[in-house]
Amino acid sequence: MKTLVCLSIVPDTTTNIRFTGKMDALDTTGIQWIINPWDELALTRALEIREQAGSGVTQVSVIHVGLKESDPVIQKALAVGADSAFRVNYSPADSMEVALQIAEVIKKDHYDLVITGYDSADYNGSATGGMLAELVGWTSFTSISSLSVSDSMITLERESDNLTETIAAKSPCVLTIQKGIAKDPRIPSLRGIMTARTKPLTVIEPSASDPGTRILTFENPAPRSKCRMVDPSNVDELVNLLRNEANVL
C-alpha cells in the first residue's frame, strides 16, 4: 500500500505574527517554518505503520503545494523517514487550490491512503482533506483519532461529538486526522538528515486552478490585556464574563 501525507508548512507556533505594510500579507522576515503539527503527527503515524511488520504499507510519500523556499522543511519529512517527497511548484491562495493541485497528482499516480491533518496552524481551514476526497471521488473520514493497518486492512476510530466509531475502511480513502493519532512526533536524527539527501524530492509543475476565496486584509488582535481580576466575593461576575465577554461557556 502506498501512503501520501499532505504537508502544510506554517510559521513556528511561538512566532510573533505580523503583517506587511498594507496588512494584506504575512511578514515573513525571521520566521522559522515548520511542518504543520497535525501533519507531523500524520506522518509519524504513517511511518510507524510502515515500520510495522505485516502492515502492508510499503511506502510513505509526502506532498506539499508551495514554492522553493519550502524545500528545507520538506527535507525534514524525508529526514524522519518518508521515502519520497513531491512539491507542486505553486503558491496556493486557499484550500481549494491546494486540494485541486494535490488531486491532479493523485489522479496520475496510484495511492491507497491519503492523509491530511485536522487543520493547519496558519489559516485553520480544516478543508483540504474533504475537498481532496470529493475531487478524486473517494470516501473520506474526518476526526480520525486512531489508525492501524494490518495486512492492507484499514481500521480507524472516528470521533464525533459524543461517539467513537471503530470503522473497517477500504482503500483508497482520504483521512483527516486529529490529535491522538500518534503520541510524539518524530524528530530527525543527524543520520536521517544525511540520508534524506539521497531521497527524491520531485518538483511538479502546477495544473490550472482557481481559488474559491481570497484573503483581503489581516488584523492584529488587541495586545494581551492585563488579567481582569474579579473579587472573590463576586464569583457570579466571573461566570458572566466567561459567558458573555469571552464566549467560552
Add this chain to the structure above:
Amino acid sequence: MAGQIIFAGLLAATLIVFSLTIRKYIYRFRLTGPHRIRHWGKRLMIMFRVAIGQSRIFRRPVIGFFHAITFWGFCIITLGSLEMVTDGLLGKERSFAGLESVYDLITGSGDVFALLVLISIVVFLIRRIVLNVSRFHGVEMKRNSHLDALIALIMIFLLMVSLLSYNTAYLLSNSGNHEGYYPVSSSLAAALTHMDSALAAIILHISWWSHLILIFVFANLLPYSKHFHVFMSIPNVLLSRLEPLGKAQNMDAVMGEVKAMLYPGQAPAEGPAPGRFGILDADDVTWKNYLDALTCTECGRCTDVCPANRTGKLLSPRKIMIDLRARMKELGDGKKKNGLDFQDGKFYMGDYITPEEIWACTLCNACARECPVNINQPSLILDMRRYLVMEKAAAPPPINLMFSNVENNGAPWQYGSHQRLDWTTGLDIPVPVMSDLVAQGNKPEYLLWIGCSGAFDDRYQKVARAMIKLLHHLHVDYAVLGTEETCNGDPARRAGNEMLFHMQAFNLIDTFRRYDVKKIITLCPHCFNTFLNEYPDLGYTSEVVHYTTFLEANVKAGKLKSSGGVFKSDTIVFHDPCYLGRANEVYQAPRTLLDIVESGKAEMEHSKSFSLCCGAGGSQYFKEAEKGSGEVFAARTGEAVACGATVIASSCPFCMTMLTDGIKYLNKEDEIRNLDVAEILVMDAGL
C-alpha cells in the same frame, strides 16, 4: 642449581602466560578508536599527586589512609620482589645488598609496610565480611566480583605473611650476619630465637618459594581481576583527561556536517561519510575509554556519590565501566574467533547499559570527581546519548520537544525571540541593548548574557533584574543582546544532540563576531561552561566569567559593600551549582560574596567538590525523572534544612527551580527560603 632452573622455568611460564593475556588485550585495544594525548608535564604532576600521592583516595580520609598504606607498601615491596627474582635466577641471596644504606632503607620500609599492609588487609576483610559496606554491593557486583575481591585480599594477606616469615627466617638463619634492616621481623626473630636452625631453614625456603609463586600466580590473575588496577592505575592517571569536567568532547565529524549545512559555499572536500555517531557497542569507544574500564577497581565510590543512584535510579557509574570491560571481552573474543564482522545481536548500549540508565544521569560529574584513578564515566554516558539521538532520534519525547523548541524558537520552551526583553518590565533602570549601542557608535566592554531562564522563567527574571541593579550600581559598561539572544545549545548538547548544539553555537558565534564581543558575564553556570570550555572548539574564544566571579573581583576591590542587617537573623547556606563547582572548580567566589553579608553561615553535609547535585542537570529539568525511590531535589533540599539554614543561596536558574520546589515538597516554606546570590546582595546592599 636445580633451584635456579626450576625457578627460571616458573618465571618463564609466568611470563609466557602473562604475554598471552596481554596479546588478548592488545587485540581488544585495536578495536577501539583514537584519542590524543598531550601536555605531558601537566600529566606527570597529576600522576604524582593522584596516583602516587593517593590524593583522591584520601577524600575518604580514614579508609583512604589504609588504602594508601597498602599502595605505598606494594610499591616498596615490589622492589624487594625484584631482588627475590634476581636471587632466584642467580642462585644467590640478598643480591641487592651492595646498595648498603639504601638497602637498609628498602628492606626496613618493606618490612614495616608488610605489617602495616597486613593490618590494612584485616581492616578490609572486616569491612567486607563483617561490616558489609554498602558500596561493595550493587546489581553490577556479581558473585564473581565478591569472590575476586576476597581472593585478592587473601592472596595479599598471604604475600605479607610469607614476606615477614621469610625475613624472620632469614634473620634466624643468619643471626648476627645479615644484610639489611628489619624492624618488625627482628622483633619476631627475637621472640623465636630458640627455633631449631633446620626448621628455620625449611621455613625460609617455604616462605621464599611461596612468596614468589604467589607473586607469579597473582600477577597472572590480575589481568582477569579488578586488581588489574595494580598495573593500570598509574598509566591511567598519567593519561587522564585534563579538560575541566564540565567540558564535553567535541565531535569533529558532526561539526563538519553542520558547517556543510550552514555554510554550503564553504563545503570542505568530500571525504568518506562519517562513521557511527556516538557509542553503540564496545568497539565504538576510544582506547582511553577502554583503559578506564580495565582500570576500574570496582570500589563503588562513584556509584556511592551518584545523585541518581542515591535516589534509587538504575544508573550506576561503576556499572558503566564494569559492563564495558565485560562486553569488550565478549565482543573481542567473538571477533577474534569469527572475524571482524562478528555479530551476536547484542550491544553494549541496550543490552548491557539500558536507555533508562543513560537518561537518568544529571551529568553532575560527581563520579568523575570521586574516582581515585581518574576514570571519566560521564563521557561514556554522553556518547551513548549521542548515539541514541543522532543515529536513532530516540531521546525521551519531552527531550525531543525541547530539541524542537530550541531549533524552532531558539529557547528550550515555547517562547519567541520577540519576548526576550519582557523581563525588563518593572525596572526603573534602563537596560542597554547591544544593537542600540552599536548603532550609536558605542561598544560596551561586557556582554551580559541573560540566558533563556533569565528571559522567560518568571522566578529567574527577578534575578536578572537584580543583576541589572548590581551592574548599574557598579557602573559597569555592559549591554545585553535582547531579542538577538538565542539558546547557546547547552541543553541540546547535554542531551546528546551535537548537531543542534553546533547549529545554535555557530549562529550565536556569528552574532558575537558581528558585535566583536570579547568579554561575557553570564547569569547561568551552564551558559558559562559552554562559552568558556566548548565554544573555543568551534573557533570562538572570549573572556567569560560567571557573575559570581565578576562580582568577587568587585568585592575584593572594595567596590561592593553591604549595608548590613537584612540577613542578620538568617543562616545562609550556599548550594554549589555543579557547572560552576565541580565542572569548573569555582567554589570560593560565591562564598566570598556571601561573606560580606552579615548573617550566620553554614555548609551542607556535601559541599564544594562533594556537593550533591540539585537534580536538574543532564537535561533532567526537561523530562520526567526516571523511576526511583526518591527525588534528587528533595534530597538536596533536605541537606540544606538539616544544616540549620534559613536561606539557601543558589546561583543557577536550574538549581533555583529545584530547590524552591524542594522546599515546597518538604513543606518547609515557613522555615527556609531560596534566594539567588545576586538577590541576596541586592537586598543586603539596599539597592
Add this chain to the structure above:
Amino acid sequence: MSILIYIQQEEGKFAQSFLELASYAYALANQTGGTVTAFVAGGAAESDIKNLGNYGISTILMEAGSSGQPFDNRSSAISIASAASALGATCVLFADNSSSRAIAPRLAVKLKAGYVSGVAGLPLKIEPFMVRRLVFTGKASASIEILTPVKVLILARNSWQISENQVACSIEQVNPAAGLPIPEFEVVKVTGQTGAVRLQDAEVVVSGGRGLKSGDNWGILEELAESLGAALACSRPVADEGWRPHQEHVGQTGKVIAPNLYIACGISGAIQHIGGISASRVIVAINKDPEAPIFQFAKYGIAGDLFQVVPQLTQAVKKLKS
C-alpha cells in the same frame, strides 16, 4: 440571498449550536433580503421540528428516516447539494462540529463554492461577499472575500447569540437523492463517550495544583468539572506526589493542550506549566497569592481562597446552565 442551513437533531432536540446557527441565518437573511431553509438530517417527528419556526426558519426540508447506514459524509454532501441546487441556494451554512467539518468541504467542491470556516459575525460586505475569521490559531484575524456565486460557511463556535424570531414555517419531506452511494466501509463498534471527558480534546479544562494541599481535596474540582462538562488536569507536582494520575499532568513534560477555557486552581504558574496551556483561548486563575505568576498569563483571575471560590463557581455555573 437564498440561505440553506444544515441542522442535526438528536431525539427531537437541537443542540444550542444549531439554534445559534438558525439565529445567525435569520440575521443574514435580513441583511441580504432572503429566506432561511433548514435541511434537517436523520428522521425526526414533525412535532419536534416545527418549533424551528421560532428561530426564523421559513422552510424545513426533512430528510426521510435514517436508513440505518452509518454517517457517510459523501452521501450527506450529495443530499445537501441536491437540496441546495433545487432551492437555488447561494449560501449554505453549518454549525461547527465534526460532521460539518466532514461534509462542508465536500459540498463546497460539489457546488463549486468558496468555503470559509470559523466565520465570526455577519459578513462585513455582501457585494463582494466578505467574512471575517480568526487565523494563526487566534493570533490574528483575516477578512476573506468569497469569489464564487455560491458560498459555504461554517460558523465559529459560540459566536452568535440565539434569538427568537417567529416566522411561518412549512415542512417538506425530502426523499433520498437518487444514486446515493452505498458506504464502502463498515462500522464495527460504537462506544459512547465515557463520563470522563478526554483531556486532549476537551474544550473546558479544570486544573488543580499544589494549592489543593492534598489529593483528598479534589472533590471540589470534580464537581466544578462536572458542572462544566470539563476534563480534569493537574500540575506536575500533583502528579509526582501521586495525588492525581499522570495522564492528567499538563505542562511542558506532560500534555500540551489548547482548550477554549482553562481554569487553574491553586497553580502558581511555573514556566513549564504555562508551556502546556499557553495556547488556551481563555485562562482563568484562582490562587490565594495575588503575586502568583499565573495571573500574568490569565485573562481573568480571582485572588482568593480556592476552597471558597471553587464551590461558589460551581454553583454559579449550575445556575447558568439550568
